[in-house]
Amino acid sequence: MTPDDGHQPASDHLPVVYRELKRLAAAYMRRERPGQTLQATALVHEAYIRLANAGAPWTDERHFVGIAARSMRQILIERARARGAQKRWAGLNRVSLSDSLAVAADPESMLPALDDALTRLEKIDPEQARIVELRFFAGFSIEEAADAMNMSPATLKRRWSLARAWLHRELSEPSA
Amino acid sequence: MTPDQQQRVRDLFEAALDREEPGARQWLEQAAADDPAVRDEVLSLLDHHSRAGKFLVQSVDQALPELFSDLIAGEDEAFAPGTTIGTYTIERELGRGGMGRVYLASDSRLGRRVALKALAPHLVSDPRQRERLKREAQVAAGLTHPGICTVYALEEIDGSLYIATEFVDGRTLRDEIQSGRRPSPPELLRTARELSAALAAAHAASVVHRDLKPENVMRAADGRLKILDFGLARVDRPDRAPASFVSVPGAVFGTPAYMAPEQINGEPVDARADVFALGVLLYEYASGAHPFDAPNPLAMAARVLNGDVAPLSSRGVKAGALIDQVVARCLRKAPADRYPSAIEVADAFGREPTPPPSPSRHRTWWRIHQVVILALYIGGVTTAWLIKSSVETPVTLGLFLALSAASTLGCVLRGHLMFTERVKPRRFARERHNTGKPLLGVDLTIAVLMLGAAFAIAGRSAVAAAVTIGLGLGPGIATLFLEPSTTDEAFPDDHAGD
Numbered sequence: 215m216t217p218d219d220g221h222q223p224a225s226d227h228l229p230v231v232y233r234e235l236k237r238l239a240a241a242y243m244r245r246e247r248p249g250q251t252l253q254a255t256a257l258v259h260e261a262y263i264r265l266a267n268a269g270a271p272w273t274d275e276r277h278f279v280g281i282a283a284r285s286m287r288q289i290l291i292e293r294a295r296a297r298g299a300q301k302r303w304a305g306l307n308r309v310s311l312s313d314s315l316a317v318a319a320d321p322e323s324m325l326p327a328l329d330d331a332l333t334r335l336e337k338i339d340p341e342q343a344r345i346v347e348l349r350f351f352a353g354f355s356i357e358e359a360a361d362a363m364n365m366s367p368a369t370l371k372r373r374w375s376l377a378r379a380w381l382h383r384e385l386s387e388p389s390a
Numbered sequence: 391m392t393p394d395q396q397q398r399v400r401d402l403f404e405a406a407l408d409r410e411e412p413g414a415r416q417w418l419e420q421a422a423a424d425d426p427a428v429r430d431e432v433l434s435l436l437d438h439h440s441r442a443g444k445f446l447v448q449s450v451d452q453a454l455p456e457l458f459s460d461l462i463a464g465e466d467e468a469f470a471p472g473t474t475i476g477t478y479t480i481e482r483e484l485g486r487g488g489m490g491r492v493y494l495a496s497d498s499r500l501g502r503r504v505a506l507k508a509l510a511p512h513l514v515s516d517p518r519q520r521e522r523l524k525r526e527a528q529v530a531a532g533l534t535h536p537g538i539c540t541v542y543a544l545e546e547i548d549g550s551l552y553i554a555t556e557f558v559d560g561r562t563l564r565d566e567i568q569s570g571r572r573p574s575p576p577e578l579l580r581t582a583r584e585l586s587a588a589l590a591a592a593h594a595a596s597v598v599h600r601d602l603k604p605e606n607v608m609r610a611a612d613g614r615l616k617i618l619d620f621g622l623a624r625v626d627r628p629d630r631a632p633a634s635f636v637s638v639p640g641a642v643f644g645t646p647a648y649m650a651p652e653q654i655n656g657e658p659v660d661a662r663a664d665v666f667a668l669g670v671l672l673y674e675y676a677s678g679a680h681p682f683d684a685p686n687p688l689a690m691a692a693r694v695l696n697g698d699v700a701p702l703s704s705r706g707v708k709a710g711a712l713i714d715q716v717v718a719r720c721l722r723k724a725p726a727d728r729y730p731s732a733i734e735v736a737d738a739f740g741r742e743p744t745p746p747p748s749p750s751r752h753r754t755w756w757r758i759h760q761v762v763i764l765a766l767y768i769g770g771v772t773t774a775w776l777i778k779s780s781v782e783t784p785v786t787l788g789l790f791l792a793l794s795a796a797s798t799l800g801c802v803l804r805g806h807l808m809f810t811e812r813v814k815p816r817r818f819a820r821e822r823h824n825t826g827k828p829l830l831g832v833d834l835t836i837a838v839l840m841l842g843a844a845f846a847i848a849g850r851s852a853v854a855a856a857v858t859i860g861l862g863l864g865p866g867i868a869t870l871f872l873e874p875s876t877t878d879e880a881f882p883d884d885h886a887g888d
Contacts (some may be wrong), residue, residue: 240629255453290450294457295639325450338396353449372404378446379403379439386438 235261235285238296254353258282279362283352287329290351294325323387331384342377349374354364395428402432407439467510469493476547478554479507494557505544509555521552527553529597530620537588539618558616564604567674575710578676582713584615584740589668589732592620600659602667603648604674631695634840649696650725661731668732669720671712676713677705681721695723712739740816753811756880760804761872763833766864767797770840777847778809780833793836794829800832800865818881830869837866 248251261282336343341363348359358372391399402422406414414436422429427718450457450474466870468491473480478495484505485492493507524544531541543684573581585607591601599606599620606618608850650666675680681699684690699721702709722728729735775791803825810821840862848855 254449258615286450290457325454350446350449353451370406372407373400375407375439376400376403376435378442379435382442382445383438384436386441 218261235289254286254351255358258286258352261354276362283347287347287351291325327385328381331381334384335380342373345370345374346377391427391433395425398428398667399431401458402428403435406432406436442827475552476545478504478555487725495515497554497583502883503557503873506553507555509551509553528708533595533597533620535591535619536621537584537615538592539616558608558610560608560610562605563607563609563675566609567604567678570678572678573675575708576711578709579739582672583736585668586732586736586739588617589664592731593731598659598661599664602664602671604671647690649694654691654694654727662725663729664805665720665732665735668735672717673702675709676702676709679705722849728833752880755806756876760808762864763868764801764804767800770836770861771797774843777843780850781846786846788845789839793839796832796835800829800836803829803832833865833869837862
């Protein structure tokens with residue numbers, strides 16, 4: 215299943231979700247819950263409840279969650295790129311992840327490279343890209359992601375492994 | 391690869407995952423025997439699967455809390471001007487950093503302006519981290535030096551942490567470096583001295599900065615430099631397990647541009663890491679070029695660890711031998727080869743500019759002059775005592791007491807000058823300036839008192855009166871006419887206070 219089936223393209227909802235996620239996060243910070251870290255997954259779920267109550271144009275949580283995960287990816291990559299542009303030394307797009315290196319650069323500066331790789335993966339297998347968005351960008355557990363993708367946790371886990379191996383290769387071996 | 395092949399790769403990969411390791415490969419060779427391309431692809435992916443470690447396992451909010459909180463700390467979250475937080479009223483936002491937003495605010499308790507740092511929630515949500523942050527802010531608050539931005543208070547207001555510091559109005563050293571204007575040699579030396587002295591004050595108090603960089607140094611409106619964020623740098627890099635993003639031990643966060651080799655290697659750091667950063671900073675300030683310039687952080691880290699640094703002179707910087715040598719020593723790879731702390735760096739920068747001004751014969755004359763005047767004081771007091779003994783009147787007693795007092799004061803001042811000249815030559819010019827007027831007053835007072843004493847004894851003994859006048863005129867003439875010229879000869883360079 216892709217979250218977009220029978221609906222408008224996800225990107226049309228992005229501004230709404232983007233605004234809601236930020237608004238929510240700001241409210242979250244004002245409420246100040248000491249000792250509690252803000253989690254991406256909590257943010258996504260809370261945004262869904264609020265937008266669903268406000269009569270948002272999606273019918274089920276799965277659909278929303280797909281959009282939210284995608285907007286989280288977009289927001290974070292955007293932010294990482296913006297910050298990278300400010301930082302003189304973080305402006306690289308491709309970074310080698312060679313195991314032999316004892317040193318690795320700022321993981322944040324690898325986000326753009328990950329985003330590029332993810333876009334390539336999307337063309338081969340959109341489903342795998344969705345899983346990466348849910349797991350990595352929205353912070354969903356195996357079970358939550360499996361539920362959102364409408365597949366068994368065991369299947370999702372295997373497919374997640376495949377996506378990670380594929381991305382690891384993309385980021386370790388600068389493609390020609 | 392066709393979609394069908396892709397499908398097969400996926401299925402074979404997933405099937406292989408369920409099998410035990412040695413058998414899986416054999417099984418795969420058979421299962422994909424008909425299509426070597428598919429087989430090789432699956433093998434490659436399995437290889438990366440085994441090497442991926444914790445790659446992507448932590449989600450982005452866990453792996454990059456700083457980025458995440460930066461995301462959620464969106465524009466709508468900033469405090470609007472006029473907002474009151476405790477006793478602080480926000481005037482405007484000054485900037486944003488990894489630690490949170492910084493505001494210009496006024497403190498109604500003391501009626502002063504402060505820079506108020508609202509610490510990002512991810513920094514303070516963990517109680518242990520929160521405690522450490524408080525401790526470090528307390529230590530930083532104990533630092534008082536004109537070259538260090540003063541930490542006024544750590545405030546806990548409605549569950550959030552705020553750090554109120556001195557508000558430094560000016561521009562950063564990064565702005566100066568980027569302006570393209572290179573400092574003149576005296577400017578460079580002044581900057582080097584100011585920075586090393588400020589850092590030395592912190593090191594003397596056992597506070598290490600850990601994140602010294604041009605962005606953390608402000609030039610205030612009056613031209614003085616101030617180092618910001620002392621002792622707070624560590625909270626930027628939480629002590630948590632390295633992020634999952636890289637499956638490599640010793641992963642490093644942040645820009646390696648100002649990190650010492652041991653910092654990049656994840657080893658413990660001390661004041662010598664600050665010394666290294668100071669070296670990088672001064673090198674960049676002097677030349678406009680980074681000593682380990684490289685196209686990306688990895689290459690830069692490699693250069694920090696192994697690369698040689700081109701001497702400043704080879705970059706066309708006429709900084710002088712002193713700066714060249716000190717900066718080069720700051721940039722040594724092994725911490726033990728660097729200066730032990732900024733205290734020694736400040737010493738190295740401080741000694742040279744006032745080269746011990748030729749300890750010449752002229753100085754010896756100045757010293758002799760002082761000793762002669764001291765002898766005249768003693769002679770004067772002795773004479774006054776003799777006069778008082780032979781002519782017992784309230785006037786002679788008063789003269790004796792006044793002369794004793796004035797001579798004691800004169801001895802103290804001249805003794806102090808001689809001490810400073812020998813032991814603390816760098817402070818001599820200032821001390822000479824400070825003592826100049828009192829000494830003139832003392833010497834003239836002594837001269838007048840001695841003339842008075844001469845009158846008192848004149849009726850008894852003309853010889854005694856003449857001696858007394860002589861002893862009195864000595865210090866008077868010396869202080870008015872002789873001393874200025876001997877001193878000028880002895881200390882031609884000291885016109886600081888004149």
